[in-house]
Amino acid sequence: MIAPEKEEEAGCKDETMSPDVPGQTSASIVLSPEELDRLSSERPLVSDFKRMKLEKEAQKNWDLFYKRNTTNFFKDRHWTTREFEELRACRKFESQRLVLLEAGCGVGNCIFPLLEDDLNIFVYACDFSPRAVEFVKKNPLYCPERCCAFQCDLTKDDLRENVPEGSVDVVTLIFVLSAIHPEKMKLALQNISRVLKPEGIVLFRDYGLYDHAMLRFKACSKLRENFYVRQDGTRSYFFSKEILAELFEEAGFQPVANDYVLRETVNKKEGLCVPRVFLQSKFNKTSQLQSS
Ligand SMILES: C[S@@+](CC[C@H](N)C(=O)[O-])C[C@H]1O[C@@H](n2cnc3c(N)ncnc32)[C@H](O)[C@@H]1O
Numbered sequence: 001m002i003a004p005e006k007e008e009e010a011g012c013k014d015e016t017m018s019p020d021v022p023g024q025t026s027a028s029i030v031l032s033p034e035e036l037d038r039l040s041s042e043r044p045l046v047s048d049f050k051r052m053k054l055e056k057e058a059q060k061n062w063d064l065f066y067k068r069n070t071t072n073f074f075k076d077r078h079w080t081t082r083e084f085e086e087l088r089a090c091r092k093f094e095s096q097r098l099v100l101l102e103a104g105c106g107v108g109n110c111i112f113p114l115l116e117d118d119l120n121i122f123v124y125a126c127d128f129s130p131r132a133v134e135f136v137k138k139n140p141l142y143c144p145e146r147c148c149a150f151q152c153d154l155t156k157d158d159l160r161e162n163v164p165e166g167s168v169d170v171v172t173l174i175f176v177l178s179a180i181h182p183e184k185m186k187l188a189l190q191n192i193s194r195v196l197k198p199e200g201i202v203l204f205r206d207y208g209l210y211d212h213a214m215l216r217f218k219a220c221s222k223l224r225e226n227f228y229v230r231q232d233g234t235r236s237y238f239f240s241k242e243i244l245a246e247l248f249e250e251a252g253f254q255p256v257a258n259d260y261v262l263r264e265t266v267n268k269k270e271g272l273c274v275p276r277v278f279l280q281s282k283f284n285k286t287s288q289l290q291s292s
Contacts, residue, residue, distance in 0.1 A: 099170075
């Protein structure tokens with residue numbers, strides 16, 4: 001069954017894609033003519049009815065995902081502090097208490113390593129799935145003095161109900177925007193912008209265009225361009241850096257960094273080492289707080 005991808009490293013270092021490599025234009029990796037042909041000729045086969053049902057049941061499908069997998073699916077993301085050194089760098093003075101929002105926190109694989117590593121941080125963590133939020137709250141490392149977890153649909157519930165307006169230094173969006181319908185991604189970013197400080201930043205990591213996970217989807221799973229449904233009903237979008245930059249700019253952010261990261265991950269079950277494409281980016285808030 002195709003499930004959200006685990007990121008199990010094969011001991012390879014991230015390799016950031018240079019835009020100047022011959023044959024690599026805006027795309028993340030070079031595909032064979034056959035692969036390009038297949039992708040461009042594939043038309044979405046999913047009916048409108050099924051597409052609407054998937055959107056309506058998106059929350060339920062993620063909640064069922066956590067019912068089946070509990071806290072065992074994703075690995076703790078220790079790379080958060082290793083790779084996003086901005087977390088340290090964005091302090092104006094050494095003893096500053098950073099306020100972070102992990103938007104779409106799942107069961108907390110990002111936040112708990114961070115809370116252990118950095119004692120001077122307060123983390124808001126929200127997720128679509130009530131079950132995931134319960135797992136976060138039950139984690140032995142969860143304590144209300146340093147953490148506040150709550151259930152929320154980033155595309156429609158105003159984050160200001162739980163997080164004071166303009167109070168957050170850093171938002172992390174890790175493999176979350178890809179799970180949101182492309183037409184609602186901007187709403188999620190605008191929502192996030194309202195709780196960010198004027199000079200706040202968003203740290204983003206997600207699936208890149210032509211990632212292995214995208215190439216193994218069959219035509220019957222295609223919902224629209226670069227957007228697919230897994231067998232469990234959860235969905236995934238694959239970002240080009242141009243589309244991502246445009247999306248953030250429309251929501252009032254400007255790119256500071258925005259690059260593909262190539263790495264190999266091990267699928268232990270299938271005994272395969274596969275090439276992965278992720279997009280890792282950093283955006284600054286540019287617009288004034290929006291009151292709506
Ligand atoms: C692949 S998981 C990533 C979890 C976590 N960020 C991590 O890195 O382990 C994607 C998460 O996004 C959440 N999600 C999907 N759509 C959402 C929405 N509209 N609002 C809030 N969370 C959402 C899902 O419930 C799921 O927990």
